[in-house]
Structures are given as C-alpha cells and as structure tokens.
Amino acid sequence: MKRSSAQQETMFQQYKSLLFSIAYHMLGSVMDAEDCVQEAFLQWYASEQEEPVEHPKAYLCTLVTRRCIDRLRSAQTQRETYFGLWLPEPLIETTDPSELSELNESLSLAFLLLLERLSPIERAVFLLRQVFDYDYAEIAAIVGKSAENCRQILHRARRHLPARPTHTPAPHAGQRQVFTQFFQAWMNGDMEGLLQVLSDEIVLHTDGGGKVRATLHPLYGPDRVAHHLLWLKPKVFHVIKVAIRPTLINGQPGLIGYLEKGLDEKQLLSLGLDGEENSKKPGAWHQRAPQKGKAAFVMVLACTDNQIQEIDIIVNPEKLRHIPALAASDNGTIVC
Incomplete structure (x- = not known):
C-alpha cells in the first residue's frame, strides 16, 4: 500500500540519525553528510511515487552509503592537494552524551583521520561492520559486492590501519577534570600545569586549509606542544571569545572560539597561528572572516x-x- 507523505516523513525521521551517522563517519563532513541524507530522502520519496519500497531502512542506508562512496572518490584528489593538515569537520554535540557513549570512540577526530588511509569501499565496509554492526549479507547488499568479497575487503582494511591504542579512554567525569586543568593552565600561562596534563605521546594538529595560517605539520611531545600553546594564547585571544560551556565535540571535551568583535585588516593579517612569516596567503582569511559571534576556531x-x-x-x-553563532544570552562563556 502506498505511504502518505506524512508516513514517509515520520519514517525518515526515525532513521535520520542513523543515516547521518553513517554519512558523517564516511565523509568526515557535517555539511556533506546532511546533503547526502537529504538526497537519499528525495530519491526514496520519488521511488515511492511509483511503488512502495519494501524495506525503507535498508534502502535508505544503501542510498546514503553509495552516495558517500561516490563523494569520497571525487574528494580524494582534493584531499591529496589540501594545503597543510586535513582534519574532519567538528561535530558539535546536540544530544545527551549518554546517547553517544557507544559511538564516542568512533566519532573522535583521531579515528576519522585514520580512516583516511582506506579506500572509499574499504571505509564503507569497515564502518558498517565494525561501527554499525551490520552482518556481511547486509553489507554486501548495500555496497553491491558478495558477502565473501566484503570479508576480504574488511580484512584488507584492517591491515591498512594501525593497531588500536591500549590506553583506556577517560570517563566523562575524568575528561571534564582534565579539560578544566588544561584550560586553567593554558589561560594562566602555566607551563608546569600544562605539562602535567599532556601525555608524553601528545600530538597537536592544526587545520587551516590554506585560508588561515596554521601549523603545516603535526607537533609532537609535551614540551613542544605546551610552548606552542603558550605562544598562541596572547596572539589570538585579544580578538577571540572562548565558550567553555559543557560541550562535547566529536564525543570529546573541547572548546569553541568566537570572534568577540569585527576585525580590521591589520588584526586579520596579524592573526597567524603558526609563527611563520612565509605562510601561504597569510591575509587570505579576510575574505571569509567570520562576523562577530561566529565560530573562529574549534x-x-x-x-x-x-x-x-x-x-x-x-x-x-x-x-x-x-x-551556530554565539547567542547574546549565553552566560556559559568567558571572554579571554
């Protein structure tokens, strides 16, 4: 029996979270993931005008996954020529952290960055099996391969990824405590305080995309990272407002920096984040500079x-x- 538009909308809302999660894990982009989900819904809606789809969930997951594979294939060349370090778009928490607990590790930027080592089809099979717990028959139908081929693809994908770390993820309470210690030490210019919370294996990545000056390579080691953070603070926070309200970003503690006021050309040119005089297009950001209250960094x-x-x-x-821009009524924000 043909479904009404209201029934389709209700059903789509039921699966929307799952579809977005698959797309975001695949693409590492919030906006591209939303586009893929919307495109899948429109195709499903059009298909249902002719004949009802027997299994809407499987159909929608297939549409989203295949669209993501196509987008990744076209994006690979762009990422190979990306200026500096490439990081996924940050996913700002909008739900109860307990609802994300099972996906927190797979949402981490570190995990998504590792997935860049996989081909689009390897990434799809790996995620559907390891993160979303689909069986091989379901995966085979989604990606258009045989179940045995999917097993081989998963085995190959695992070989391309390094062994998972043995460190134990800190519980939410522990994460908040570490975040508080880190933020206080950073804002106070406390080198010893920073060194206490930075692991010996600490690595820092910065993604400016050639539009904002940023470190072009990872920084390793607590001394180097701490010195960079302390160098960065006075250079940036004379124009930045930092929100420290309880916010998870990709399932992990973080902060969002907002412009406190509009910037003039001199300030924009001085807002370098790498300390290098010869960075590419140091003033290019002025063409895209966020307005007052807009996010400037994460x-x-x-x-x-x-x-x-x-x-x-x-x-x-x-x-x-x-x-979203910083609301004027947001009282969970401190100005640095």
Missing part, C-alpha cells in the same frame, strides 16, 4: 588515562560554517 582534546593524548585545532572557516 579545539578538541582526546583524553585517555586521565591525560591528553591529542589536541586538534580547526581554524579553516569553511569547516566551521555549520556551527
């Missing part, structure tokens, strides 16, 4: 064993467009 902390193992800073304005 920082995410990966906490394990009650220490910070990784810090990811995203300043590419194109990856921050989906983040």
Whole structure:
C-alpha cells in the first residue's frame, strides 16, 4: 500500500540519525553528510511515487552509503592537494552524551583521520561492520559486492590501519577534570600545569586549509606542544571569545572560539597561528572572516588515562560554517 507523505516523513525521521551517522563517519563532513541524507530522502520519496519500497531502512542506508562512496572518490584528489593538515569537520554535540557513549570512540577526530588511509569501499565496509554492526549479507547488499568479497575487503582494511591504542579512554567525569586543568593552565600561562596534563605521546594538529595560517605539520611531545600553546594564547585571544560551556565535540571535551568583535585588516593579517612569516596567503582569511559571534576556531582534546593524548585545532572557516553563532544570552562563556 502506498505511504502518505506524512508516513514517509515520520519514517525518515526515525532513521535520520542513523543515516547521518553513517554519512558523517564516511565523509568526515557535517555539511556533506546532511546533503547526502537529504538526497537519499528525495530519491526514496520519488521511488515511492511509483511503488512502495519494501524495506525503507535498508534502502535508505544503501542510498546514503553509495552516495558517500561516490563523494569520497571525487574528494580524494582534493584531499591529496589540501594545503597543510586535513582534519574532519567538528561535530558539535546536540544530544545527551549518554546517547553517544557507544559511538564516542568512533566519532573522535583521531579515528576519522585514520580512516583516511582506506579506500572509499574499504571505509564503507569497515564502518558498517565494525561501527554499525551490520552482518556481511547486509553489507554486501548495500555496497553491491558478495558477502565473501566484503570479508576480504574488511580484512584488507584492517591491515591498512594501525593497531588500536591500549590506553583506556577517560570517563566523562575524568575528561571534564582534565579539560578544566588544561584550560586553567593554558589561560594562566602555566607551563608546569600544562605539562602535567599532556601525555608524553601528545600530538597537536592544526587545520587551516590554506585560508588561515596554521601549523603545516603535526607537533609532537609535551614540551613542544605546551610552548606552542603558550605562544598562541596572547596572539589570538585579544580578538577571540572562548565558550567553555559543557560541550562535547566529536564525543570529546573541547572548546569553541568566537570572534568577540569585527576585525580590521591589520588584526586579520596579524592573526597567524603558526609563527611563520612565509605562510601561504597569510591575509587570505579576510575574505571569509567570520562576523562577530561566529565560530573562529574549534579545539578538541582526546583524553585517555586521565591525560591528553591529542589536541586538534580547526581554524579553516569553511569547516566551521555549520556551527551556530554565539547567542547574546549565553552566560556559559568567558571572554579571554
């Protein structure tokens, strides 16, 4: 029997969260994931005008996954020529953290960055099996391969990924404590305080995409990372407002920096994040500079064993467009 538009909408809303999660894990982009989900819904809606789809959930998952595979194939060349370090778009928490607990590890920027080592089809099979717990018959139908072929693809994907770390992810309470210690030490310019919370294996990534000056390579080691953070603070926070309200970003503690006021040309040119005089297009951001109250950067902390193992800073304005502006009534914000 043909479904009404209202029934289709209800059914789509039922699966929308799952579809977005698959698309975001595949693409590492909030906006592209939303586009894929919407395109899948429109195709399903059009198909139902002719004949009802027997299994809408499987049909929609197939549409989304195949669209993501196509997008990844076209995006690979762009990412190979991406200026500097490429990081996924940050996913700002909008639900109860307990609802994301099972996906927190797979949502982490570190995990999504590792998946860049896989081909589009390897990434799809790996995620559907390892993260979303689909059986091989279901995966085979979604990606258009045989079940045995999917087993081989998964085996190959695992070989391309490094062994999972042995560190124990800190519980939410521990993450909040580490975040608080880190933020206080950073804002106070406390080198010793920073070194206490940074792991010996700490790595810092910054993604400017050639639009904002940023470190072009990872920084390793607590001394180097701490010195960089302390160098960065006075250079940036004279124009940035930092929200420290309880916010998970990709399932991990983090903060969002907002412009406190509009910037003039001199300030824009001085807002370098790498300390290098010869960075590519140091003033290019003025063409895309966020307005007052808009997100200017995101920082995410990966906490394990009650220490910070990784810090990811995203300043590419194109990856921050989906983040809502800071509300004037937001009293969970401090100005730095």
